[in-house]
Amino acid sequence: MAIQVSSELLDGCVLAILTDQDYYGYALTQRVQQAIKVSESTMYPVLRRLKKNGWLTTYDEPYQGRNRRYYQITSDGRAHLAEIRTDWVTFKAGIDSMMGDEQDHG
Amino acid sequence: MQEFKSYLNQLSDHEFSEVVDFYMEYLQDGGFETYEACVAELGTPKQLARKVLADYSIRLLDAPEKEKATMRSRVQQSTTQVHTIWLIVLAILSTPLTIPLGIAVLATLFAVFVAGAAIVFSIVVTIIALLFAAVVVLGIGIAIIGQSLSTGLFYIGGAIASLGLFLICVPVINWFIRGVIHVTLSFSQWLYSKLNRKNRAEERRDQK
Numbered sequence: 001m002a003i004q005v006s007s008e009l010l011d012g013c014v015l016a017i018l019t020d021q022d023y024y025g026y027a028l029t030q031r032v033q034q035a036i037k038v039s040e041s042t043m044y045p046v047l048r049r050l051k052k053n054g055w056l057t058t059y060d061e062p063y064q065g066r067n068r069r070y071y072q073i074t075s076d077g078r079a080h081l082a083e084i085r086t087d088w089v090t091f092k093a094g095i096d097s098m099m100g101d102e103q104d105h106g
Numbered sequence: 107m108q109e110f111k112s113y114l115n116q117l118s119d120h121e122f123s124e125v126v127d128f129y130m131e132y133l134q135d136g137g138f139e140t141y142e143a144c145v146a147e148l149g150t151p152k153q154l155a156r157k158v159l160a161d162y163s164i165r166l167l168d169a170p171e172k173e174k175a176t177m178r179s180r181v182q183q184s185t186t187q188v189h190t191i192w193l194i195v196l197a198i199l200s201t202p203l204t205i206p207l208g209i210a211v212l213a214t215l216f217a218v219f220v221a222g223a224a225i226v227f228s229i230v231v232t233i234i235a236l237l238f239a240a241v242v243v244l245g246i247g248i249a250i251i252g253q254s255l256s257t258g259l260f261y262i263g264g265a266i267a268s269l270g271l272f273l274i275c276v277p278v279i280n281w282f283i284r285g286v287i288h289v290t291l292s293f294s295q296w297l298y299s300k301l302n303r304k305n306r307a308e309e310r311r312d313q314k
Contacts, residue, residue: 004299025128026135040148044128045161069131 005036010046012084015055018073019081025069047071055080110151125158160193160298190291211297222290226283233272233279240268 005013010032017023017031029043050056055077060067073081110129129148138144148154244265251258 024131024135026132029132040132041154041157041161044125044158047128048124066131066134068135069127 005038007046007049008084009088010038010042011050011055012081012088014043014046014050015073015077015081015084018056018071019078022070022072024071028071050077053080110155129154156193160190190295215294215297218290218293222286225286229279229283233275236268236272240265240272243268 013032013036014028017028023031025043025047028047029038029040032038032043047056051058051071053076054074056071056073058069058071060069062068110126133144133147136147138147149157243261247258247261247263247265249258250261
């Protein structure tokens with residue numbers, strides 16, 4: 001798979017993952033990497049951007065004598081996620097109308 | 107980690123500690139304890155640092171206009187752009203590439219930079235030549251005005267006219283040079299994103 005995931009989509013994916021529960025950096029990266037191919041160094045800029053835009057907040061929790069930084073989605077983040085979802089559905093439908101394959105797996 | 111930190115000294119203090127904390131935590135949570143394991147996961151400290159710096163500068167440029175305006179004046183912006191181009195070159199240089207691709211990329215980049223630099227250089231030389239000529243003609247005009255009033259006035263007039271022309275051109279040239287820098291920057295950003303895509307795919311393929 002060599003299709004590059006745009007930063008908008010990465011934002012959406014990360015926000016969507018965070019709607020279920022809060023994650024810390026490493027676990028979040030692992031979670032994203034289960035689904036799509038991103039390099040480790042992609043995640044930091046994404047998280048930083050999301051935080052800067054107020055779509056997520058962070059809090060530290062002690063873990064084995066050090067701090068773990070957890071990421072938590074905000075209500076702005078949820079609103080933004082809904083926007084990205086809408087855009088994505090439109091985009092996906094458009095691509096599918098041209099490229100959707102014969103087996104029709106949706 | 108020490109090495110990584112030493113490469114990041116250009117970042118602001120706050121940014122610096124955020125980045126370092128993030129990767130520190132990442133390595134601890136991932137259980138990468140030896141230097142080799144860390145390098146296998148994130149690349150050498152140098153590579154990672156350059157990636158961070160390149161991403162960071164690109165993000166600064168992508169920031170909304172109003173934010174940019176408050177952050178720095180236009181001249182500083184040009185300087186930042188040149189700086190970013192340089193960081194991108196470093197980032198590209200430090201990413202492992204297949205040799206033919208690497209050579210092609212470097213050759214392209216080199217060509218673009220030489221072209222950009224040549225354009226800027228030629229403009230600067232032209233300006234200097236024009237300015238110099240105008241000053242010389244002005245000098246001649248003043249020198250011979252005692253011998254022949256009309257010839258002297260002609261020279262002085264010509265010189266002052268070209269100086270005026272030069273002053274009119276300055277903003278245009280300024281704008282043009284900025285444009286050249288900007289195009290070069292966009293090109294290297296584009297190249298960088300292309301390369302990154304290739305790299306991620308390759309990294310993953312190698313790991314699986």
